[in-house]
Amino acid sequence: MSYMPAKSPRPSGGNPQRTMTAQLRALGNTVAILATVFMVLLVAFVWMVTAINKKSVKNSADDTTVTTTTASISEESTSDTVATDTSVPETTPEPTQNEGTHASYPEGTKLIALTFDDGPCEFTPQVLDTLQKHGIPATFFLLGQNVTGTDPQLLQRMLDLKCEIGNHTWSHTVLSKVDENKAYEELQKCDQALMDKIGQKATVIRPPQGAGLANPGLLKYALENREFCINWNDISCPADWQKPAMGDAHYTAQHVIDNASSYDCVLLHDSHKSTVESLDEMIQGLKDKGYVFVTVTQLLEATSDKIGIEEARAQGWTDAVEAYPGGPIYGVRYEYSSNKYFFGKKSY
Ligand SMILES: [Zn+2]
Numbered sequence: 001m002s003y004m005p006a007k008s009p010r011p012s013g014g015n016p017q018r019t020m021t022a023q024l025r026a027l028g029n030t031v032a033i034l035a036t037v038f039m040v041l042l043v044a045f046v047w048m049v050t051a052i053n054k055k056s057v058k059n060s061a062d063d064t065t066v067t068t069t070t071a072s073i074s075e076e077s078t079s080d081t082v083a084t085d086t087s088v089p090e091t092t093p094e095p096t097q098n099e100g101t102h103a104s105y106p107e108g109t110k111l112i113a114l115t116f117d118d119g120p121c122e123f124t125p126q127v128l129d130t131l132q133k134h135g136i137p138a139t140f141f142l143l144g145q146n147v148t149g150t151d152p153q154l155l156q157r158m159l160d161l162k163c164e165i166g167n168h169t170w171s172h173t174v175l176s177k178v179d180e181n182k183a184y185e186e187l188q189k190c191d192q193a194l195m196d197k198i199g200q201k202a203t204v205i206r207p208p209q210g211a212g213l214a215n216p217g218l219l220k221y222a223l224e225n226r227e228f229c230i231n232w233n234d235i236s237c238p239a240d241w242q243k244p245a246m247g248d249a250h251y252t253a254q255h256v257i258d259n260a261s262s263y264d265c266v267l268l269h270d271s272h273k274s275t276v277e278s279l280d281e282m283i284q285g286l287k288d289k290g291y292v293f294v295t296v297t298q299l300l301e302a303t304s305d306k307i308g309i310e311e312a313r314a315q316g317w318t319d320a321v322e323a324y325p326g327g328p329i330y331g332v333r334y335e336y337s338s339n340k341y342f343f344g345k346k347s348y
Pocket of ligand 1: 117118168172208209
């Protein structure tokens with residue numbers, strides 16, 4: 001079949017130009033309708049796509065939430081597992097530095113704290129050797145000016161042997177004879193020397209000669225740095241800096257063994273050779289009498305919860321600051337929450 005447009009049938013009696021115009025109009029209308037339909041469909045499509053996307057995002061967020069929740073549960077489970085694991089040693093009845101006697105020691109346990117003032121010095125390693133031999137701790141009240149010339153390994157060895165390090169001022173200044181600022185500085189300089197050597201301060205303070213407990217500089221420093229202030233009790237201490245103890249190791253040892261009682265805080269000096277030489281006999285004798293050796297902080301923890309200031313006064317005790325020297329109280333613990341005192345045991 002041949003293509004013969006010229007012979008195509010036309011509307012009868014119509015003007016070809018008018019017919020074409022009408023056709024164009026009809027075509028235009030059709031295009032307009034199709035465009036409108038297209039636009040409507042396009043809008044509908046866009047709306048649907050948007051809706052689908054929103055739903056997808058929401059589902060994604062829900063998934064994240066679920067994942068997070070799952071992770072959270074997983075972490076909690078892990079934490080529970082870890083907590084269960086770590087709770088084992090916590091429930092093990094091992095005495096720790098800050099636990100009181102009720103938690104750490106059976107009722108009736110005889111506790112004693114050996115303390116060494118004025119070091120570190122040439123005999124200090126020998127003291128540590130003896131402590132290590134017997135497997136016991138002690139407390140060293142150090143002078144800052146001595147600390148500066150000491151090998152840090154010696155100080156670290158004290159800590160490794162579970163010993164406690166105390167602040168005995170920088171230069172053995174008697175704090176009852178200086179003003180508040182000087183007392184504060186003496187204690188601060190000693191702690192700074194310790195910080196420089198081992199990165200930690202002392203935990204307890206003993207003022208030289210046990211004097212100056214009423215000095216506001218001492219109290220201020222002790223409170224600010226949470227350091228207990230403790231002296232000693234008299235009768236078990238052999239006064240190793242004078243005769244007859246000085247120079248007589250056997251006398252020194254026997255004096256402590258014969259006069260010790262539970263909760264005693266024994267004053268010694270590692271600067272005295274005879275004291276150092278007395279230690280093996282002294283420690284063995286105390287062990288034979290059933291004593292358990294503790295640090296000063298352990299001793300205070302073991303006694304401070306047993307008696308407070310009101311009870312102490314009711315029993316005729318007086319404040320340490322009023323009582324020393326020669327008074328009935330050997331130690332005082334500052335109670336930081338209330339600024340009240342708790343005392344250690346009564347002396348003789
Ligand atoms: Zn001293």
